[in-house]
Amino acid sequence: QVQLVESGGGLVQPGGSLRLSCAASGFSFSTYGMYWYRQAPEKEREMVARISSRGGSTNYADSVKGRFTISRDNAKKTVYLQMNSLTPEDTAVYYCNTVYYSTHYWGRGTQVTVSS
Numbered sequence: 001q002v003q004l005v006e007s008g009g010g011l012v013q014p015g016g017s018l019r020l021s022c023a024a025s026g027f028s029f030s031t032y033g034m035y036w037y038r039q040a041p042e043k044e045r046e047m048v049a050r051i052s053s054r055g056g057s058t059n060y061a062d063s064v065k066g067r068f069t070i071s072r073d074n075a076k077k078t079v080y081l082q083m084n085s086l087t088p089e090d091t092a093v094y095y096c097n098t099v100y101y102s103t104h105y106w107g108r109g110t111q112v113t114v115s116s
Helices: none
Strands: 003-007 010-012 018-025 034-039 046-051 058-060 068-073 078-083 092-100 103-106 110-114
Touching: 003 092, 018 034, 018 092, 018 110, 034 068, 034 078, 046 068, 046 078, 058 068
Parallel strands: 010 110
Antiparallel strands: 003 018, 018 078, 034 046, 034 092, 046 058, 068 078, 092 103, 092 110
């Protein structure tokens, strides 16, 4: 059973940083790409970052390029999202995602609020 559990969200001031984690289980983590998405109130869910199975390839939404970094530790079955220079526009629920046998799996999400 595929499970994804996000953690690390919280309240941070503009310009601050947070590191999100997503612990995975129930599938061969090291052979699947992983994604971070986010959904702000009254907005559609959008992909923030993607990382290949071994971590050699990453992609980012234009809105976070240069500020966010996705990484993974296959030994720990965990994917991370380091978020720097946060702005109020980054406020959203952040979700971890993978596609396993053509099915999208999601965690429950972790709230990130950027506010002074």
